[in-house]
Amino acid sequence: MKFALTTTALALVLGIAAPAFADIRIGATLSETGPAAFLGDPEAKTLKMLVEEINAAGGVNGEKIELIVYDDGGDPNKARTFATRLVEDDEVVAVIGGTTTGTSMAIIPVFEDAEVPFISLAGAIEIIDPVKPYTFKTPHTDRMACAKIFEDMKKTGITKIGVISGSDGFGASMRKQCLEIIGEYGIEVLADETYGPTDADMTPQLTNIKGKEGIQAVLNPGFGQGPAIVTRNYAQLAVGLPLYQSHGVASDGFIELAGAEAAEGVRLPGTALLVAEILPENDPQRKVVTAYKEAYEKATGKPVSTFGGYAHDALRILVDAIVRAGSAEPSDIRDAIEATKGFVGTTGTVTMTAEDHLGLDLSAFRMLEIEKGGWKIVE
Amino acid sequence: MRFSSKATTLLILIAVIAIAPVFFPSSYYFRVGSLIFVNGLAVTGLVVLIGYAGQISLGHAGFAGIGAYACALAPVHLGLHPALAAVFGAALSATIAFLVGRPILRLKGYYLAVASLGFGILVSMVLSNEARLTGGPDGMAVPELGLRGVLRTVGVDLSNTEFWYAFSGLVLVLGAWLALNLYHSPTGRALRALHGSEIAARTVGVDVAHYKLVAFVLSAVYASVSGSLLALQNKFITPDVAGFMHSIEMVTMTVLGGAGSVLGAILGAVILTTLPQVLTIFQEYEQLMLGLVMMLVMIFMRQGLLPSIARSVRGRGE
Incomplete structure (x- = not known):
């Protein structure tokens, strides 16, 4: 009886998960639900939309793509199981995914063991540093955002700043990355304040910063509602110095949350996707970002997000690699991805090498300024 | 009421673990199998606590977290071998x-x-917030156990998933054997006595507080070892392992299968581990399903799936 029950349960799995034949199978494990759903959901929608588009146009090398998406809910253990399933059971030729750094790091060993190319959609630099043969990623790193901000500060002659950062994962990590490279730009940190992820008022920290002699600007590495509160408090205290926010809040939602009046003049590094409409005509990314934006907004009825852009770039790079390789063998695809050169995506222009599995340079970021509740490019 | 004796339970367990791989079409099934065994081990510990001693814990994922992070941190900071x-x-x-x-x-x-x-929540918060030590929500890497390499030198070459299927299966059988032995020991009898009635147990001279503590500590060790196995198998760990939902999952598995029976509880682990794999499109509703399963079992099958089915089968036979 018990044996029968156990075997029935096992047989159930066996029966349902039997693989069907297809031309080119591409897998994805994304956090469509759970705490990282705001990242994973647009990613999944983007992949599905693009695969449909590619198949309608005749597929890749005359073959159709079959996309298999699993929802790991942001749980690295589940992601690991789905990664194993994609490789062993679904026998995919490449995998996109790992919405969060945690899920990405948890599944990398699966792909390195099985020698299947994997393109991560998570931010941390650890994913591609040190370089692993089969692992790539599309999102820019926090360090690049820091560099972009410091370049802008240097240009406007700012050498002494105050930092106020969130103590959450994003804020803490970006603060660390910024402080690591700040010396290269000859900029000095005179005040270094933090706030908790659920704090509702940052006036004390900002008052401390305001009171420090000689500070010329303030930088706020943070994510979620914290930076919006900082921006509001900053305006209330009339600090009167340039305020730099991070790419973590580069969305229209941030302006809404902080209020257009308080956000006036705030600068932050953002991707071309955010300012698709106001990109100059001759901008190399203009065509790609407007096409993706229009298609996504038409298909889903929701505003486009940077995160969906990461998935867009990952799939395009992958398809581009399959076309160039003329083969759907995982090892051929890997070689072709590594040889990606001058690929224009929503995040920037990608040129990969054996030492660089991200392939983005600082041109991936645009320095933006908030003006009358909208965005302005200040290059 | 006991569903089966110690020997049959162990034989069934060993037979299923040994025979199931014959039906596996790919090594992905070994992965699911080893997850079942890892969960089964934690659940066996809860059988001692919930089924034998009648105590409820909603924080056992905390111990799984301790076991998991011990495997990640002790080799780095204390120079211990992962085992x-x-x-x-x-x-x-x-x-x-x-x-x-x-x-x-x-x-x-x-x-x-x-x-x-x-x-449980405390442990999970510490693991998330002490980022300098634990890597925070992004998690940290766990060193290789190295047993696979040793096996290879003696001519047994197993793939990673196959090895973990066999190894965690072995640990589960060992854990089940210990729990079943405990059931028939004086300690087991004392635990069952205090489950039946604390006052009656105390009257006949059972040190209630002591035996409750024994059950709690034992089940914590089971949960800890299951966390360690998970960490060593995944070679990467995040604070999710100590999360509240993981505690709830463990209790639901135990209660669903039948808290009083080791085999029943392991069946609970089988069902709740394979279900999300079969119903991948329902991921969004997983927590809802867990709650629903728990409620339905509490209302309609208070002894759990296996004992209830066994009783109805037996009842029909008589």
């Missing part, structure tokens, strides 16, 4: 369970559930 680190984690869990359990187990009924819930 020793798992033992160290189990010892640490036992110590913490002892210290926490002494005051907690004076509480009865839902006070105990709430106190253990608090403990």
Whole structure:
């Protein structure tokens, strides 16, 4: 009886998960639900939309793509199981995914063991540093955002700043990355304040910063509602110095949350996707970002997000690699991805090498300024 | 009422673990199998606590977290071999369970559930927030156990998933054997006595507080070892392992299969581990399903799936 029950349960799995034949199978494990759903959901929608588009146009090398998406809910253990399933059971030729750094790091060993190319959609630099043969990623790193901000500060002659950062994962990590490279730009940190992820008022920290002699600007590495509160408090205290926010809040939602009046003049590094409409005509990314934006907004009825852009770039790079390789063998695809050169995506222009599995340079970021509740490019 | 004797339970368990791979079309099934065994081990520990002693804990993922992070941290900071680190984690869990359990187990009924819930959340918060030590929410890498390499030198070449299927299966059988032995021991009888009626047990001379503590510490060690196995198998760990939902999952598996029977509880682990794999499109509703399953079992099958089915089968036969 018990044996029968156990075997029935096992047989159930066996029966349902039997693989069907297809031309080119591409897998994805994304956090469509759970705490990282705001990242994973647009990613999944983007992949599905693009695969449909590619198949309608005749597929890749005359073959159709079959996309298999699993929802790991942001749980690295589940992601690991789905990664194993994609490789062993679904026998995919490449995998996109790992919405969060945690899920990405948890599944990398699966792909390195099985020698299947994997393109991560998570931010941390650890994913591609040190370089692993089969692992790539599309999102820019926090360090690049820091560099972009410091370049802008240097240009406007700012050498002494105050930092106020969130103590959450994003804020803490970006603060660390910024402080690591700040010396290269000859900029000095005179005040270094933090706030908790659920704090509702940052006036004390900002008052401390305001009171420090000689500070010329303030930088706020943070994510979620914290930076919006900082921006509001900053305006209330009339600090009167340039305020730099991070790419973590580069969305229209941030302006809404902080209020257009308080956000006036705030600068932050953002991707071309955010300012698709106001990109100059001759901008190399203009065509790609407007096409993706229009298609996504038409298909889903929701505003486009940077995160969906990461998935867009990952799939395009992958398809581009399959076309160039003329083969759907995982090892051929890997070689072709590594040889990606001058690929224009929503995040920037990608040129990969054996030492660089991200392939983005600082041109991936645009320095933006908030003006009358909208965005302005200040290059 | 006992569904089966010790020997049959173990034989069935060993037979299923040994025969199932014949039907596996790909090594992905070994992965699911080893996850079942890892969950089964934690659940076997809960059988001792919930089924034998009648105490409820909603914080056992906390011990799984301790076991998991011991395997990640002890090799780096204390220079321990990962296998020793798992033992160290189990010892640490036992110590913490002892210290926490002494005051907690004076509480009865839902006070105990709430106190253990608090403990679990505490562990999970520490793991998330002490980013310098634990890597925070992004998690950290766990060193290789190295047993596979040793097996290879003696001519047994297993793939990673196959090895973990066999290894965690072995640990599960061992764990089940210990739990079944305990059932028939004087300690087991004392636990069952205090489950039946604490006052009656005390009247006949059972040291109630002591035996509750024994059950709590034992189940903590089971949870800790299951966490260690998970960490060593995944070679990467995040604070999710100590999360509240993981505690709830463990209790639901135990209660669904039948808290009083080792095999029943393991069946619960089989069902709740394979279900999300079969119904991948329902991921969004997983927590809802867990709650629903728990409620339905409590209302309609208070002894759990396996004992209830067994009784109805037996009842029809008579």
